[in-house]
Amino acid sequence: MLRPLLATVLDALRDGTHARGGPLPAGGPDTVTARLRHALEDPLPDAGTGADEALRTLVTALAAGAADPAHPRCAAHLHTPPLAVAAAADLAASALNPSLDSWDQAPAASALEQGVTRALAGLTHPTGPAPDALVTTGGTESNQLALLLARERHGPTLQTVCGANAHHSLHRAAWLLGLPAPVTVPAPGGTLDLDALAAVLTDLRGPLLVTATAGTTDTGAIDPLDAVADLCDAHGADLHIDAAYGGPLLFSDTRRHLLTGLHRARTVTLDLHKLGWQPVAAGLLAVPDTRLLDALRHTAPYLNPDDDTEAGLPDLLGRSPRTSRRPDILKIAVTLRALGRTGLGRLVDHVCDAAQTLAGLVEKHPGLELHSRPTISTVLLRPTGATDHAVAATRRDLLTRGHAVLGRAHADGRLWLKATLLNPHTTHGDLEELVALTALVEGRTAR
Structure with missing residues (x-):
């Protein structure tokens, strides 16, 4: 039943992309909403139109109205074009529909997750006694879990310390978990001020969790991880590193040195739907020892009764705070097998090199x-x-004309346009066109 529908979906993606003609639809929110409503008509009809028509109409409309990360001028956010092999694997996961809340719903998927998460955790913590990782919905959930594990280790008085460059999810996680608001340390130039961090750690009392960042959302900056770890050791503080963006630099032979000190963190956030080219979601929280995850253990008699666990059936409820959970590990596993570490490393290097090229064009x-x-x-x-x-x-102006998708970031007291290059197919010509469009729009706006 699925096979003939795939052709309809692929044709609709092609037709919608052709109709859009650029990185996003022109006209702004009102125009896009009107077109979508016209295609949708009655969202809850009495009689259906059939699978072929429904897929053709709505997938075409969605593609025509998409901000398409596969377009080289769609470069605003940490939002990648997914690899075709990963998208195909995701289709298989949806068709099989295992749920990783009990072994009898996901026998093979649970075994696959165990093997792949341990291998990935071995990248972040190569000297750990038993590296392991949880699969999450992304950096936000991973950061929240990191704070949760630290709270269970130290109690509700745990004080989080983070840089002004830290992801907003850390502040939200502290609020959700009933922890004191994080103490924010200055980050001049985009990275943690080590002297200011040392002063804060000296003044604070009680259990401490320092969070450093390897790849900030605004600039991609990486905190001095080794030096931060030294300060944590000196002051008896735990260390969490949010490497949602920068973590996949580990795949690159030429850039992994940028993450020196990462292995010293008690918890590390990774996010492979950024520099791993996975369909959302593909987050991870890595630890050096699987025993550090024991605080998440939970029992529901209909899912992991004690006698089943004692008889050898794997207990999956301690692998996530979620119950129903899709096998997001499959697309990651397929990608790793298809490309290997070096293949992913080449993609990482390509987009990093493209960013250097764009910077050079802007300078000139x-x-x-x-x-x-x-x-x-x-x-x-x-x-x-x-x-x-x-x-x-x-x-x-670039957005409403459908010419380019650029982000915005505040740095050094000014507002900047942000180009986040995550498309491995971006060419030198694409970058020249992006620069020309940006300068042209500014000239038109000024007039």
């Missing part, structure tokens, strides 16, 4: 200003002499 353009050379694959640029209002207007 008389009408544009570069914030700094990229650490990973994020480039901040702005029209020379522009006000923050003009920078914001430039971005919106």
